[in-house]
Amino acid sequence: MEKKLRHFNGNLERAMPILTPTGVILGLLLGAKVSWMKPSVTYLFAFLTFCGALGINSSDFFKVLKKPKPIFAFLLGTNLIMPIIAWSVANVAFPTNTAIITGYILLMATPTAVSGYIWSSIYQGNGALSLTLILVSTALTPLLTPFTVRLLAQTSVEINTMGMILSLFKMVVLPSLFGILINNMTKGKVNEHITPSLKPFSKLSLILVIIINTSQVSQQLIASASWAYLPIALLCAIIAASGFPIAFVIGKWAKLPEEDNVSVTFAIALRNISAALVLAIDYFPPETSLPVIFGIVFQQSICAVMGHFFFGKKPHR
Template structure:
């Protein structure tokens, strides 16, 4: 008779191992993509499918009942929107206007990086540091549903108009990659009364991380030839700016939560949700709708996001809490 439990146990162990190496896994995808270049061009059509699978798996963990419970006290949601969708994009715009005044594609890439919705991995880090799980999942849902509107229009508003922006195309891509699969996952969660998370979802989580790795490899490979050909010391200020934005988001969002008088658990959830972005989605959009140079800040964002989170979480909250 077929035994599922050993396979489930093995997949849970694999997921735990992948969690530990996430700060190295995503930058490794960038390096591999640069090395492989056009040799993986044939994999490009799989990116949208892979991303939809990742967001579907994330959606399986979101329960609409928890969402409505949090919505009844929306102050935390408003603080998140203020930090993630107002303060950080405006700060990024100001920095980009000063540092990259004559590099419109780079400035647009930085703004895109801060206009993209929150990352599902923010929920993982919030759980590690004992944040409010229901709030974290709700913020992912809210950010996901608002993304087709907020992302393209934030970029259109703040980016230099000489960079052509396909707003309709970006909206359609976000709906297909993020909104529809997320809603499908939520519906299945509700239909099973959350039981899908007992055995199925934990077994799927390793595949979402592998899918993220493949997306980074494939999309980086698409721009590798152009990026490597133009590689120079000019990349240094781009990298430093991306690192600065990745770091500064944590104290800003943490401070907003404290000013608003939120509970410590809620403040932690908002900090991770506001600071971590769905950069793989940003990379897909940068490749599809912008000049190749626009992808450069996004690629540096991939390099810094997980490692920065590990450092800043320790700075703000100390060591990881035992589970």
Template sequence: MSGLSRINRTLERIMPLITPAAIAVGVLLDWRLRSFEHWVPWIFAFMTLVGSLKIGFADMLRVLTRPTKLIALMLILHIIMPLIGWGAGRLFFPDDPYLVTGYVLLFAIPTGVVSVVWVTIYSGNLALTLALILIDTLLSPLLVPATLHVLMGTAVPIETWSMMKGLLWMVVLPSLAGMLLNEWTRGNVNRTWGPPLAPFVKVGLFSVVAINGSTIASDLKHADARLLEIVLVTLATVVLGYLIGWGVSAWRRWSLEDSIAVQFNSGMRNLSAGAVLAIQYFPASVSLPVISGMLFQQLLAATFGYRISRSRRKSEPDSGRI
């Protein structure tokens, strides 16, 4: 167990590098990794199950008694950011409805379970984060197709029912299984199995990103000015998510603990799930905004985490606390 814990701590330290490295491996070994594409939903379901072992229904009930921050996050995640993605896609790529769809999908997918890691590291409101993940995950089979339909209409064919079944299988059912195990064992399952399984989740993340990266290897190998523009637009819109979370927290004068949770959950998405959806149900170009987001999602989380640490040190210069 101690060996696995050390491996997990090492992997957590290099989290900002895991997804860019996985994309590079996917591009270099594309012809070998494509044959493993059918494993991706299974790997992702395992990752979701393990990530959900720490979530309890009590976390949701505590937050629901004072739902202001939860409602604000849902509005940011599923109204403001999808509209920003749609607007950015229409502004920069008006002649390519598939890229516009990719930007809508980038922000229609639920918040990422990995945000728990960053909120925990920087002592944010974990209960709010867990409640958001639970509710956002359970609603994702409805919210994701609905957002795509509202913003894209008939511009792009959308396999609504297949997408809903995919989200149900990859995200909702494993999440419910993990939470029920947590409740049934009163948290013992997470304390017993969470730490030894944690490094395998990160290995699974690497595998999913690498396999998904292999499916668009030809686009990445022949990078041009258009691909660079896609990456820059993705970077700008994802940064906006963090800034909007920070701005809303400052405007509402929420505590630092709440602000940390709101910032990370506004900026992060379950990009692995988004990439699976994009690759399984749409042409390859739809996945470009989602997979380009993987290049810097963890790096941006580390950058904003560093800014949070500096703000905390400035606000408590003489506290003497560790």
């Protein structure tokens, strides 16, 4: 059984560039038929994080903290370079539409996505670093997201700090602690049989998350579909795709080890778009949510393609 699960996991990893856009399409088509499953996303992410944390011991985190250069490279790309790029290209493409410009800024002003940790593990990134970047990014969000939006969009937003902390605790902190604890208690032996057997289920969970999250915007996107939205969608795709080469170059410029560069690349390029959508709907005109909605549609599909392009030639574990 274990051998079959390892083989299945390898097939899933190779098929991710196809499975991810398929998940997006299914989410759009199924819509309300699966959108009711939204509450399960938190638990699916918790399972994903737990599976990855099984391969990490406590000493790995101390190694990350002793060499913080990847964290600084991440903050540079996430909180400075990518928001400025989004603001710049949005002003060129939609110079008179402040609502749309704000949407692009909001898209890049939110914290890194938890799913970046999963993609990093697929391409043999530094798991401890990926978790650290998620924690750091989310902790700084109440300060950096309003500041970025206020500076670039000349407007203000309020962040539900407690809600974000609780969500992070359930999706990342608690399952990570359990996974690391089990790794320490078994002295890493959990990775001999259990962890490899769980990997295909974690990837299937990621596909399910993509389907459910996409279904949340299906009705709004399809009901208001218009050719006028095409430029907005194309620019979303361009910004999402550009994040990967920019992040990759930042990692090379910082002379990061390969596994650290994998983690930093996915962490910079991916965003917690669900948080951006909540802010767009609550505090801005309806048009502001359009770039965010298209971001949900494109982000994971582009991630699958770009991840394979930059890191897919490496042998999988």
